Amino acid sequence: MIHEIVITQFRKMLGNLLTILDEGEAYATHKGFDVDVLLRARLAPDQFDLIRQIQIACDNAKMAAARLSGTEAKVPVHPDTEKTLAEVKARIESTVRYLGEFAPTDFAVAAERRISQPRWKEKSLSGTEFVVQYALPNFYFHVTTAYAILRHNGVPVGKKHYLGELPFKE
Amino acid sequence: MIHEIVITQFRKMLGNLLTILDEGEAYATHKGFDVDVLLRARLAPDQFDLIRQIQIACDNAKMAAARLSGTEAKVPVHPDTEKTLAEVKARIESTVRYLGEFAPTDFAVAAERRISQPRWKEKSLSGTEFVVQYALPNFYFHVTTAYAILRHNGVPVGKKHYLGELPFKE
Numbered sequence: 001m002i003h004e005i006v007i008t009q010f011r012k013m014l015g016n017l018l019t020i021l022d023e024g025e026a027y028a029t030h031k032g033f034d035v036d037v038l039l040r041a042r043l044a045p046d047q048f049d050l051i052r053q054i055q056i057a058c059d060n061a062k063m064a065a066a067r068l069s070g071t072e073a074k075v076p077v078h079p080d081t082e083k084t085l086a087e088v089k090a091r092i093e094s095t096v097r098y099l100g101e102f103a104p105t106d107f108a109v110a111a112e113r114r115i116s117q118p119r120w121k122e123k124s125l126s127g128t129e130f131v132v133q134y135a136l137p138n139f140y141f142h143v144t145t146a147y148a149i150l151r152h153n154g155v156p157v158g159k160k161h162y163l164g165e166l167p168f169k170e
Numbered sequence: 171m172i173h174e175i176v177i178t179q180f181r182k183m184l185g186n187l188l189t190i191l192d193e194g195e196a197y198a199t200h201k202g203f204d205v206d207v208l209l210r211a212r213l214a215p216d217q218f219d220l221i222r223q224i225q226i227a228c229d230n231a232k233m234a235a236a237r238l239s240g241t242e243a244k245v246p247v248h249p250d251t252e253k254t255l256a257e258v259k260a261r262i263e264s265t266v267r268y269l270g271e272f273a274p275t276d277f278a279v280a281a282e283r284r285i286s287q288p289r290w291k292e293k294s295l296s297g298t299e300f301v302v303q304y305a306l307p308n309f310y311f312h313v314t315t316a317y318a319i320l321r322h323n324g325v326p327v328g329k330k331h332y333l334g335e336l337p338f339k340e
Contacts, residue, residue, distance in 0.1 A: 001171045001281075001298060009302050043213070043322040111171075114339075123338040128171060132179050133336055140310030141332060147311075148318045152213040162311060166303055168293040169284075 002068060002111060002131055003104040010061040011099045013143055014092050016164045017054065020147055020157050021092075025085060027155045035085050041149050050149045054088055055080050057142035058095040064135040065099055067117070068110040068127055172238060172281060172301055173274040180231040181269045183313055184262050186334045187224065190317055190327050191262075195255060197325045205255050211319050220319045224258055225250050227312035228265040234305040235269055237287070238280040238297055 028035040042049040048056070058078065066075040076098055082088045115130040116123065125134060147162050198205040212219040218226070228248065236245040246268055252258045285300040286293065295304060317332055 001302065004298060004302050005306075009306075012303070013307065043318055044324070047321060120338065123340055125336060125338060128174060129337055132171065132174050133182070134333070136175075136179075136306060137183065137310060137333055138329075140307060141314050141317075141329070144311050144314035145318060148213055148315060151217060152322070154214070159311070163304070163307055166295060167299055168290065168295060170293055 002107045002127065003102070005131060006061070006064045006068060006107070006135065007099050007102050010064070010139060011096050012164055013139070014058070014061065014096050014099075016162060017057070017143060017146060018089060018092055019164075020150060020155075020161050021085065021089060023157050023161065024150045024155045031154075038150060038153055038155070039083075039085060039088065041153055043145065043149055043152060047145075050146055051082055051088055052080075053142045053146040053149065055082065055091065057139055057146065058091055060135060060139040060142060062095050062098055063117070064131070064139070065102055067115050068113065068131065068135075069102060069106040070113060071106075172277045172297065173272070175301060176231070176234045176238060176277070176305065177269050177272050180234070180309060181266050182334055183309070184228070184231065184266050184269075186332060187227070187313060187316060188259060188262055189334075190320060190325075190331050191255065191259060193327050193331065194320045194325045201324075208320060208323055208325070209253075209255060209258065211323055213315065213319055213322060217315075220316055221252055221258055222250075223312045223316040223319065225252065225261065227309055227316065228261055230305060230309040230312060232265050232268055233287070234301070234309070235272055237285050238283065238301065238305075239272060239276040240283060241276070 024038050025035050028038060039051050040049050055078070062075060062078075063072075066072045076094070078091060078094070082091050110127040113127040114124040115127055144162075147157065151157055194208050195205050198208060209221050210219050225248070232245060232248075233242075236242045246264070248261060248264070252261050280297040283297040284294040285297055314332075317327065321327055
């Protein structure tokens with residue numbers, strides 16, 4: 001299930017985020033204000049703005065795939081310099097492409113891997129703990145907060161934009 | 171992994187939500203306003219308020235456990251009548267207790283089960299699709315939005331309150 005979560009679903013949610021940003025752009029155009037206002041918007045003065053929420057969501061997805069597949073040394077670097085909507089969208093698209101390079105077999109031993117990151121020093125989680133208790137809540141935190149910033153500023157998005165299509169069977 | 175997500179982790183996140191609500195109550199007391207102001211707060215006039223966000227998060231967790239274990243017929247009913255902080259906390263605690271009644275074996279065939287719900291008519295998802303593409307994004311959407319409503323209103327909560335403790339090994 002790790003591949004479904006970290007690759008298939010995170011890619012899908014990042015795609016949904018692109019749609020949500022397009023709605024933000026259309027709203028700014030319709031209302032006649034600069035879309036940068038949305039990119040710099042935040043829900044609290046000491047919480048990250050929309051650009052930073054999206055950068056972190058992208059990093060959550062990218063680093064989860066890299067760490068769980070044991071390919072952290074080869075992960076592409078994103079210096080967090082995005083300032084415009086086009087740059088923010090390119091960052092998301094770059095992350096979606098990167099995730100698309102993984103196959104289910106890359107995560108064959110992911111559940112049992114010990115996962116760490118620099119600020120955890122020598123401490124680690126199992127792959128399953130990392131996905132369930134860290135990667136998932138973090139990724140959805142930043143995607144939902146990005147959505148909430150736009151929603152709070154009047155962008156007409158709804159739960160369907162956030163969830164995307166579901167693979168129903170009749 | 172379904173048991174870890176839907177039982178262990180959803181219970182943990184609901185416990186974190188109780189802590190976050192306690193911070194909201196302490197903030198209201200400190201500032202001298204009625205905590206009901208927070209319970210009725212929302213990020214947009216046509217988005218649900220804090221009470222409704224919490225009710226839905228609880229229902230997402232409860233119904234995911236019930237549907238994935240094939241015990242929907244026995245699920246406890248919550249009529250969504252909560253009005254006070256004490257009632258909202260009791261709703262969360264009731265959901266945490268309910269989730270605590272499940273064992274990993276209850277989800278032995280969950281991944282392959284066909285999952286539906288009344289408003290999907292006859293359409294269905296596999297258990298894995300339901301968890302990954304529906305239950306997870308929905309649950310975290312409502313928990314994060316609840317957090318965001320409080321954060322937006324000045325309650326001093328941070329990512330640590332949201333994530334809770336991680337089971338690190340040295």
